[in-house]
Amino acid sequence: MAKKYVEMTKSELTQVNAELQKEYDKIVESGISLDLSRGKPCKEQLDVSDDLFRTLTSSSQCISKTGFDVRNYGLLQGIEEAKELFGQLLGVPAENILVGGNSSLTMQYDAFARCMLFGVGEHRMSWIKQGDAKILCPSPGYDRHFAICEEFRTPMIPIRLTGHGPDMDQVEELVNNDPTIKGMFCVPKYSNPTGETYDEKTIRRIAELNPAAKDFRLFWDNAYLYHDFGKETKVANIFDYTFGTKNEDMVYEFFSTSKITFPGSGIAVMATSKNNIDYAVKHLSVQSINSDKINQMRHVLYLKSPENVKDHMKKHAEILKPKFELVEQKFHEAFDEAGIATWTEPNGGYFISLDIFPNTAKTTFNLCKAAGLKITGAGATFPYKKDPDSKNLRICPSYASLEDLEKACDVLSVCAKLAATRRLLEME
Numbered sequence: 001m002a003k004k005y006v007e008m009t010k011s012e013l014t015q016v017n018a019e020l021q022k023e024y025d026k027i028v029e030s031g032i033s034l035d036l037s038r039g040k041p042c043k044e045q046l047d048v049s050d051d052l053f054r055t056l057t058s059s060s061q062c063i064s065k066t067g068f069d070v071r072n073y074g075l076l077q078g079i080e081e082a083k084e085l086f087g088q089l090l091g092v093p094a095e096n097i098l099v100g101g102n103s104s105l106t107m108q109y110d111a112f113a114r115c116m117l118f119g120v121g122e123h124r125m126s127w128i129k130q131g132d133a134k135i136l137c138p139s140p141g142y143d144r145h146f147a148i149c150e151e152f153r154t155p156m157i158p159i160r161l162t163g164h165g166p167d168m169d170q171v172e173e174l175v176n177n178d179p180t181i182k183g184m185f186c187v188p189k190y191s192n193p194t195g196e197t198y199d200e201k202t203i204r205r206i207a208e209l210n211p212a213a214k215d216f217r218l219f220w221d222n223a224y225l226y227h228d229f230g231k232e233t234k235v236a237n238i239f240d241y242t243f244g245t246k247n248e249d250m251v252y253e254f255f256s257t258s259k260i261t262f263p264g265s266g267i268a269v270m271a272t273s274k275n276n277i278d279y280a281v282k283h284l285s286v287q288s289i290n291s292d293k294i295n296q297m298r299h300v301l302y303l304k305s306p307e308n309v310k311d312h313m314k315k316h317a318e319i320l321k322p323k324f325e326l327v328e329q330k331f332h333e334a335f336d337e338a339g340i341a342t343w344t345e346p347n348g349g350y351f352i353s354l355d356i357f358p359n360t361a362k363t364t365f366n367l368c369k370a371a372g373l374k375i376t377g378a379g380a381t382f383p384y385k386k387d388p389d390s391k392n393l394r395i396c397p398s399y400a401s402l403e404d405l406e407k408a409c410d411v412l413s414v415c416a417k418l419a420a421t422r423r424l425l426e427m428e
């Protein structure tokens with residue numbers, strides 16, 4: 001039976017390293033150009049929603065049930081039909097939905113910016129004026145959440161993820177005792193990139209936090225709520241534990257159809273308390289007169305109901321599942337014997353989180369780059385790009401074809417194994 005790399009003698013390692021170097025040189029010579037960095041739907045997935053183009057075909061369909069002509073200015077909070085549909089999808093009343101434009105990330109940025117500039121809660125003291133606002137960031141996490149914090153120069157505190165959500169002992173200790181902790185970004189289902197889903201106990205503990213900061217806010221990014229590959233993974237509705245309590249205003253939930261219909265041309269929403277909706281609308285009314293309500297109507301007519309959305313997502317699952325299974329199979333083939341990597345095998349979402357041998361993520365990234373394989377930057381999944389172990393890589397299987405995915409996994413595993421042998425030899 002083959003040995004794990006860490007159990008090898010120096011001469012065994014030297015030999016494996018030389019073989020991997022030869023394999024790597026051959027890959028470089030062959031001149032590939034592959035990409036595992038794109039967490040976006042492939043063309044076949046975009047084609048799934050082609051009927052969206054044929055859904056709204058005449059102005060007679062543009063009269064909302066309230067009698068409003070959606071072609072015209074108005075309805076900043078969104079058309080009634082869209083509020084109702086997204087309310088059903090997120091499990092909140094329609095009045096708790098603010099329908100936005102084409103991006104939930106924009107809505108998150110705006111919600112964050114309102115906190116920073118104008119403040120929230122009873123005293124509405126801007127986080128900037130308070131001077132020392134800090135944000136908790138469960139990590140590895142979504143780089144664009146970290147980018148928002150960086151943009152506003154808000155210090156980030158990484159929080160360990162446990163496999164079923166953030167380490168709540170750490171979160172409670174910080175949030176309940178330190179008034180400078182103002183917020184936390186969370187991706188509760190199929191978290192980007194670990195793929196984990198927060199369990200009910202964790203969500204309840206989050207909902208029942210007792211923040212020292214009275215203006216503490218949770219940025220609850222439920223981007224992958226309907227993105228199961230097979231068996232549906234249930235995630236608790238955080239509002240079941242916050243509405244009607246002292247934490248009623250604590251949560252902003254975000255969601256979009258970016259990976260249901262078309263990224264960049266979908267519909268994004270924020271779900272939150274009525275107080276928060278009114279406050280957001282007050283500021284938004286200075287920023288805009290309304291969002292694209294024709295697209296809202298088009299999406300309502302196309303998506304129809306939560307049941308229909310689930311059926312629609314099965315078509316995405318049929319395309320995505322084989323890609324994730326292929327990557328997982330390739331990783332088993334490449335790493336099981338060498339014993340230098342672990343990875344997540346999520347039931348949905350868009351990412352696989354690959355942990356390779358400690359202190360080799362940058363070398364692996366550079367080896368991949370030089371060989372013609374693009375992967376997400378080493379460290380990108382941590383605040384300030386500081387992966388404490390330099391081992392985490394975010395793998396995005398959705399965009400590439402199965403054929404390219406197979407080749408890309410081969411290249412990636414040779415690079416990761418080569419980097420591991422180099423590191424182990426250095427440590428000798």
Ligand SMILES: Cc1ncc(COP(=O)(O)O)c(C=O)c1O
Nearest residue numbers: 103104105142187192223256258
């Ligand atoms: C966790 C998460 N939130 C938000 C987004 C972007 O969403 P949107 O297209 O609605 O801005 C992504 C995209 O990859 C994501 O992974």
